[in-house]
Amino acid sequence: MNKFVLLPLFLFLFITAKAQDKIISIKLDTIHCEIVSICNDRIFYELKKDDGSIAGKSISLSQVSEYLTSDQSREKSKMGKQESSKPDKPLCLGLNAGWSTMPWYLDNYEALSALPDYYNKLETGIHINASAHYLFNSFLGLGVEYSFFETSSSGSIPSEYYPSAFLISSEEYHLYANYLGASILFQQHPDAQQKFVISESLSAGVMFFRMEYQHVYPSPGVIQSTSYTxxxxxxxxxxxxxxxxxxxxxxxxxxxxxxxxxxxxFIWSLLKKASLESKGTDSSNYSVNDQELSDAMKLSRIDYSFVLRYYF
Incomplete structure (x- = not known):
C-alpha cells in the first residue's frame, strides 16, 4: 500500500526535474532555469534563487551554444542562426597603424642604378587606417575606410661645376597619400567561444596624392664669381x-x-594625371593643371598593421 502512495510522488518529482529548462553558453556554462520566451536575439528566462525567490534574466543568442526546453527537443544555436540575427553591438570602429612599403614606386625612374641611396627611403613609410562599419549580422558589415600614408627623404650630392671644383646640391621629398572609400567587412569566428575573429575587407574609392619637393643648387654664374648664392x-x-x-x-x-x-x-593605385606648380628664388615660375603623365606613377603599396577594433 505504501508503495502505491509513494509512486505518484516519485512521478511528480521526476516530471518536475525533467521539465526544467537548460541553457548552455558558448563558455560551456550551464544555466538551469525556466525559459519564458525566445526572440530574434535574446532568450528570456527565470532563475530560482537559494531563498526561493524568482529572478528574471536574459542572455544574448550570440552567447548561447544550445538550449533545452521542457516542451521541445534540444535546439542548437548554430552559426547560421547566430549570423542571421543582428549583433548586440552592431557598430564597429577600427584603427590600424604600422609600416608600409611601395616596392613599385621607383620603377619608372630612368637609370635607377644611378639614383642616390636616399631615394630608396621613398619606398617605405608609415600609415594610419581608420574604418567604421555597421554589422547587419555577425559576418557581414558595410561602411567606409580612410587611410593616411606618409614618407620622406632628403640628401645631398656633389656636382662638378669646373675641373676640381665641386659644389653641393640638395634635395628633399615629402610624399602624402590619403585614401577614402566604401567598404565591405566579412568576419568569421573559428572557435565556439568566438574569441578569435578573422576579418576580410574589400574597398573601392579615391586616392589623393601630394608630393612636395625642394631642390637647392648653386647659381649657374658661380664660375664667373668669387662668391655665389x-x-x-x-x-x-x-x-x-x-x-x-x-x-x-x-x-x-x-x-x-x-x-x-x-x-x-594591399592598396592598388595608378596616378595617370597630375597638377604641377613650381616656384624658384630666381623668379622662375611654372604651373600646369591636370596634365597627362607620360608614365603613370605607381602608388600601390602593402601595409603591415597592428589592429584595434571597438564594438558598440
Whole structure:
C-alpha cells in the first residue's frame, strides 16, 4: 500500500526535474532555469534563487551554444542562426597603424642604378587606417575606410661645376597619400567561444596624392664669381586616382567590445594625371593643371598593421 502512495510522488518529482529548462553558453556554462520566451536575439528566462525567490534574466543568442526546453527537443544555436540575427553591438570602429612599403614606386625612374641611396627611403613609410562599419549580422558589415600614408627623404650630392671644383646640391621629398572609400567587412569566428575573429575587407574609392619637393643648387654664374648664392626651387605635385583596397586581419576578443590583432592590406593605385606648380628664388615660375603623365606613377603599396577594433 505504501508503495502505491509513494509512486505518484516519485512521478511528480521526476516530471518536475525533467521539465526544467537548460541553457548552455558558448563558455560551456550551464544555466538551469525556466525559459519564458525566445526572440530574434535574446532568450528570456527565470532563475530560482537559494531563498526561493524568482529572478528574471536574459542572455544574448550570440552567447548561447544550445538550449533545452521542457516542451521541445534540444535546439542548437548554430552559426547560421547566430549570423542571421543582428549583433548586440552592431557598430564597429577600427584603427590600424604600422609600416608600409611601395616596392613599385621607383620603377619608372630612368637609370635607377644611378639614383642616390636616399631615394630608396621613398619606398617605405608609415600609415594610419581608420574604418567604421555597421554589422547587419555577425559576418557581414558595410561602411567606409580612410587611410593616411606618409614618407620622406632628403640628401645631398656633389656636382662638378669646373675641373676640381665641386659644389653641393640638395634635395628633399615629402610624399602624402590619403585614401577614402566604401567598404565591405566579412568576419568569421573559428572557435565556439568566438574569441578569435578573422576579418576580410574589400574597398573601392579615391586616392589623393601630394608630393612636395625642394631642390637647392648653386647659381649657374658661380664660375664667373668669387662668391655665389644658392637657388631654391619648390615644387608641388598633386593628383587623384581611382583606387582599390583589400585587407585581412586576425584578432582576439578581449571583451565583447574590444578586439586586438595583426593584419595586412594591399592598396592598388595608378596616378595617370597630375597638377604641377613650381616656384624658384630666381623668379622662375611654372604651373600646369591636370596634365597627362607620360608614365603613370605607381602608388600601390602593402601595409603591415597592428589592429584595434571597438564594438558598440
Amino acid at each position: 644658392d637657388i631654391t626651387n619648390n615644387m608641388l605635385l598633386t593628383g587623384n586616382s581611382f583606387s582599390a583596397k583589400v585587407g585581412l586581419t586576425a584578432e582576439y576578443r578581449l571583451s565583447e567590445a574590444v578586439s586586438v590583432g595583426l593584419g595586412g592590406s
